[in-house]
Amino acid sequence: MQQELQNLNSELKEKIRSIPKRDQLLLKIKSKIGKIKVAKSLTDSEVKKLFNNKPLVGVDGSIYTYGANFPYNITFYKALAKSTTQGNLEKNRIFTPLSDSCYTEIEQYAAENKISLEAAHSKLKEETLATLEVEVAIQAIKEFGPRVLLMDGGFLRYGSLAPEKWQELKTLALQNDCIAVGVIEEIGTFEIKKILQDELPLSCKNSYDRELLFGLFSPGEWLQVYENLVLKRGYYTCFGRLALNPQACAWDFFEEHREYAEQIIDYLYTITPRQSRGIPLWIDVVDSDVRLTKNMVELLLTSSLDPELMELLLRPTRDKRDY
Amino acid sequence: MQVVGYTTQQHVFIASRKRKFNINEILVIEDDRHNNPKGEVIETQSFNRFVPLSTEKNALVDEKVLQGLRQVGFSIDEEEINLAKVRLLEELSSPVKVGVSARLPVFEEVENLFLKKRPEEGLVLGVIQGTAEIASTLPEDLRNVAPLYQKDQGILPQDGFPFIFDYAEMDSYPHIGIFGGSGSGKSYGLRVFLEEIMIKEIPTIVFDPHYEMDFSQTASGFEDKVVDFKSRFVTLMAGKDVGIDFTELSPDDLVGILKASGGNISEAMDNAVRSIFEPQKDTLASFTNRLSSLIDAFDNETEIKRLKNSDNWSKLDVREKKRYEYLEELLLKYKDKVGHASTLKGIAWRLNKLQREGIFTKDISEIENSLQQRKLVVVRGSIWLLKVFAGFIAKKLYNKRRAYRDALHTGKTGETGFPPFIIVTDEAHNFAPTGFDAPAKGVFKEIAQEGRKYGVFLILATQRPSLLDDTITAQLNTKLVFRTVRSTDIHTIKEETDITSEEGARLPYLSSGTAFISSAILGRTIAVRIRAARTTSPHSQNPFDELQEWAGNGDDKLWSVLEDYLPLSGDQIHLYHDEIQKKLEEPVDVNKIFTLLEEMESQGKVKKEDTPFGPSYHKV
Numbered sequence: 043m044q045q046e047l048q049n050l051n052s053e054l055k056e057k058i059r060s061i062p063k064r065d066q067l068l069l070k071i072k073s074k075i076g077k078i079k080v081a082k083s084l085t086d087s088e089v090k091k092l093f094n095n096k097p098l099v100g101v102d103g104s105i106y107t108y109g110a111n112f113p114y115n116i117t118f119y120k121a122l123a124k125s126t127t128q129g130n131l132e133k134n135r136i137f138t139p140l141s142d143s144c145y146t147e148i149e150q151y152a153a154e155n156k157i158s159l160e161a162a163h164s165k166l167k168e169e170t171l172a173t174l175e176v177e178v179a180i181q182a183i184k185e186f187g188p189r190v191l192l193m194d195g196g197f198l199r200y201g202s203l204a205p206e207k208w209q210e211l212k213t214l215a216l217q218n219d220c221i222a223v224g225v226i227e228e229i230g231t232f233e234i235k236k237i238l239q240d241e242l243p244l245s246c247k248n249s250y251d252r253e254l255l256f257g258l259f260s261p262g263e264w265l266q267v268y269e270n271l272v273l274k275r276g277y278y279t280c281f282g283r284l285a286l287n288p289q290a291c292a293w294d295f296f297e298e299h300r301e302y303a304e305q306i307i308d309y310l311y312t313i314t315p316r317q318s319r320g321i322p323l324w325i326d327v328v329d330s331d332v333r334l335t336k337n338m339v340e341l342l343l344t345s346s347l348d349p350e351l352m353e354l355l356l357r358p359t360r361d362k363r364d365y
Numbered sequence: 366m367q368v369v370g371y372t373t374q375q376h377v378f379i380a381s382r383k384r385k386f387n388i389n390e391i392l393v394i395e396d397d398r399h400n401n402p403k404g405e406v407i408e409t410q411s412f413n414r415f416v417p418l419s420t421e422k423n424a425l426v427d428e429k430v431l432q433g434l435r436q437v438g439f440s441i442d443e444e445e446i447n448l449a450k451v452r453l454l455e456e457l458s459s460p461v462k463v464g465v466s467a468r469l470p471v472f473e474e475v476e477n478l479f480l481k482k483r484p485e486e487g488l489v490l491g492v493i494q495g496t497a498e499i500a501s502t503l504p505e506d507l508r509n510v511a512p513l514y515q516k517d518q519g520i521l522p523q524d525g526f527p528f529i530f531d532y533a534e535m536d537s538y539p540h541i542g543i544f545g546g547s548g549s550g551k552s553y554g555l556r557v558f559l560e561e562i563m564i565k566e567i568p569t570i571v572f573d574p575h576y577e578m579d580f581s582q583t584a585s586g587f588e589d590k591v592v593d594f595k596s597r598f599v600t601l602m603a604g605k606d607v608g609i610d611f612t613e614l615s616p617d618d619l620v621g622i623l624k625a626s627g628g629n630i631s632e633a634m635d636n637a638v639r640s641i642f643e644p645q646k647d648t649l650a651s652f653t654n655r656l657s658s659l660i661d662a663f664d665n666e667t668e669i670k671r672l673k674n675s676d677n678w679s680k681l682d683v684r685e686k687k688r689y690e691y692l693e694e695l696l697l698k699y700k701d702k703v704g705h706a707s708t709l710k711g712i713a714w715r716l717n718k719l720q721r722e723g724i725f726t727k728d729i730s731e732i733e734n735s736l737q738q739r740k741l742v743v744v745r746g747s748i749w750l751l752k753v754f755a756g757f758i759a760k761k762l763y764n765k766r767r768a769y770r771d772a773l774h775t776g777k778t779g780e781t782g783f784p785p786f787i788i789v790t791d792e793a794h795n796f797a798p799t800g801f802d803a804p805a806k807g808v809f810k811e812i813a814q815e816g817r818k819y820g821v822f823l824i825l826a827t828q829r830p831s832l833l834d835d836t837i838t839a840q841l842n843t844k845l846v847f848r849t850v851r852s853t854d855i856h857t858i859k860e861e862t863d864i865t866s867e868e869g870a871r872l873p874y875l876s877s878g879t880a881f882i883s884s885a886i887l888g889r890t891i892a893v894r895i896r897a898a899r900t901t902s903p904h905s906q907n908p909f910d911e912l913q914e915w916a917g918n919g920d921d922k923l924w925s926v927l928e929d930y931l932p933l934s935g936d937q938i939h940l941y942h943d944e945i946q947k948k949l950e951e952p953v954d955v956n957k958i959f960t961l962l963e964e965m966e967s968q969g970k971v972k973k974e975d976t977p978f979g980p981s982y983h984k985v
Contacts, residue, residue, distance in 0.1 A: 089436035090436055093436070126439035127439070314430065315430050324434060324439075330414065
């Protein structure tokens with residue numbers, strides 16, 4: 043196993059080494075993709091002006107599956123919208139193949155998409171969580187009237203997993219002048235690489251944007267993508283680095299909100315702790331509020347389900363291992 | 366306030382976003398199933414999950430970030446969570462329900478817990494910690510009975526429930542220990558205790574090796590409500606006002622006294638004393654006379670024998686003959702038992718020391734009289750003398766009281782009445798040390814074990830509880846524990862009280878004047894801040910401040926007198942010396958006058974001229 047890892051190590055090293063040096067890469071990016079801008083911390087009055095007495099809302103979701111293999115498990119979903127002024131909105135759901143209605147749902151989904159029940163179940167899980175998040179975000183726009191809506195994650199995910207609700211949210215946000223931002227912690231796209239493809243060495247053909255962007259920006263720098271360039275259809279995406287952590291992150295906006303991007307990134311820079319991993323503190327606050335933990339879920343289960351049902355249907359045998 | 370996390374039948378955690386918890390406060394937990402149990406806060410914490418300790422994973426958040434969020438309405442400060450670990454006052458049969466709310470109690474709910482007696486029926490010792498917030502519900506008669514004292518701030522109002530010690534309960538749970546290191550407020554606490562005892566007119570004898578138990582000076586802040594203790598206590602000097610009646614000594618007493626006077630005594634000396642001493646017959650004179658004669662006899666043994674058998678014997682006059690015969694008789698009687706003259710000289714030397722202290726010139730009738738009058742008697746003396754004395758006095762008084770009680774029981778008449786009383790001493794580990802013997806140890810032990818029956822109680826203060834005899838420590842049913850740093854002492858305290866490990870951990874950091882009171886009478890440990898003493902110790906002034914004043918005062922006074930005599934020449938100083946002393950109203954050395962004038966010259970207040978007749982001093 044060690045030998046295998048050593049081989050992997052040298053392979054990866056070779057691959058990373060082939061990525062062009064920072065200066066060259068920056069030149070290429072500047073010529074083909076966009077302008078490097080430097081974010082600035084907003085003053086109190088600038089923040090006030092931007093928000094105009096409306097709140098900031100953060101949305102995040104959490105999922106926890108307890109139990110053994112399909113169908114002997116139960117999944118908890120929780121989606122939270124947290125306003126800086128008006129408190130929280132929460133949506134929860136429990137989903138288990140053990141319940142007939144859920145099982146039928148899985149069967150239908152499997153038939154429609156011609157996939158196995160297990161695959162249908164795991165796909166449904168993703169969709170359910172995304173849908174709940176979008177639903178709670180819609181409700182938050184209606185109830186809180188936020189100026190900025192921070193979503194934890196990119197827009198593509200919501201668009202593909204909960205397309206109808208997502209469209210509803212977009213319409214609502216545009217109507218209400220609410221700027222939605224998808225904060226992407228782990229960049230998983232290869233759009234930049236695709237554009238630069240021809241200028242990169244062959245060994246980079248499998249690289250993702252994440253590798254290219256690592257360490258590229260100085261803290262506070264971000265990439266303002268040229269207007270004519272569309273990386274994601276319907277969305278406007280920027281890349282950048284807001285803290286000392288060299289890993290870059292990205293922000294999705296609705297295309298219609300392109301003009302606000304610079305101001306919003308300045309604000310995100312303002313509320314991102316310098317020593318952190320580069321994510322606005324508000325996202326972390328929401329995340330810590332929403333997170334479902336093992337303890338919590340087990341407490342809920344043991345206090346609400348009969349012990350014999352727990353043992354019969356849910357308790358994974360591996361939990362009983364002594365070592 | 367809400368019960369959170371895990372609960373047990375003894376402990377719960379209570380959290381609050383808004384309110385900070387106070388250590389030792391009582392909270393009511395609204396769990397109907399358990400009849401709303403009460404608990405005491407034994408640990409408090411506050412934390413803000415967004416402002417964690419800086420670790421590798423969690424960096425400190427920059428101020429600009431917080432400001433950026435504040436501007437849109439979110440204040441991170443409000444994310445602070447206060448957490449209290451609460452120990453239930455009574456163990457439940459099952460854990461408290463998680464999630465129930467908690468609240469502060471009102472007076473009626475904790476009255477039974479905190480107040481066994483009203484101020485007029487008990488000793489008001491201080492204020493119960495953690496009761497400040499419910500003090501507003503106190504009834505009128507419990508307010509302002511225990512004002513507090515804070516260095517630099519003076520007298521402060523009572524900010525909580527008064528702690529009232531139910532001394533009548535000592536009948537079931539006798540004896541009190543007061544433990545604490547120096548500066549912990551132990552002596553202050555003892556003073557407050559004694560003031561309360563005087564107010565209740567409980568006959569008490571205090572052994573005061575530090576000469577600090579004087580109650581005639583009113584503490585500042587109490588000038589408008591002076592309690593006159595002057596008529597309620599007497600101060601007696603061991604060896605001057607009170608002493609030991611030699612005729613009342615038992616051989617054990619005498620051996621003990623000799624032991625205390627000069628370190629230990631050898632077995633030979635012990636044996637010799639017991640042989641020579643004739644209890645109930647010997648007076649000090651007869652005993653010392655016999656002792657010195659015997660030394661004389663030993664020193665001149667051969668001489669006496671030789672003389673007796675020589676022709677010169679008949680030539681001696683009658684008195685001399687008698688003297689030699691007496692010595693011979695002594696030798697015959699005691700030689701086997703005593704062995705050697707040096708043994709006797711050792712005894713004589715120790716006896717002489719005691720005699721010089723005046724210990725045998727008086728008796729303890731004054732102590733007895735004062736106790737009969739329900740007064741507090743303070744006996745002062747050096748620690749070694751008190752050690753001798755305490756044993757003797759305690760035994761004498763205890764026996765007297767016991768005889769009276771026994772007589773009452775058996776219906777015998779004729780025994781004079783003697784009241785119940787309390788024996789108090791600071792540095793108690795000197796009087797009844799663990800591991801070795803001391804003159805008072807036996808009787809202290811006896812009183813600790815049996816005193817309750819006769820209404821004789823101990824209050825023992827010490828900074829070294831681990832050095833106090835453990836049979837006695839075990840009998841101290843109420844303990845006031847002040848700040849203690851030594852781990853051995855903390856260990857002893859933990860063993861001998863129901864102090865919990867959390868409280869034990871607080872012991873080294875207790876603020877001066879705060880004590881844990883652990884008492885079988887209360888059934889639990891209560892943290893109490895001792896009330897302000899109404900009187901002050903004669904030593905309460907810092908000795909260095911005193912020195913400053915003292916030196917300054919003396920010189921200033923002398924200078925103001927001298928100024929009028931300037932110019933002064935050396936011979937004139939001798940001439941006016943008497944006059945100056947009269948004006949000064951105290952004696953002053955001529956050299957001191959010269960020194961002061963020299964000093965004033967160096968300060969430029971006086972000009973010095975050398976004349977053929979010595980120096981002459983002029984005003985500048």
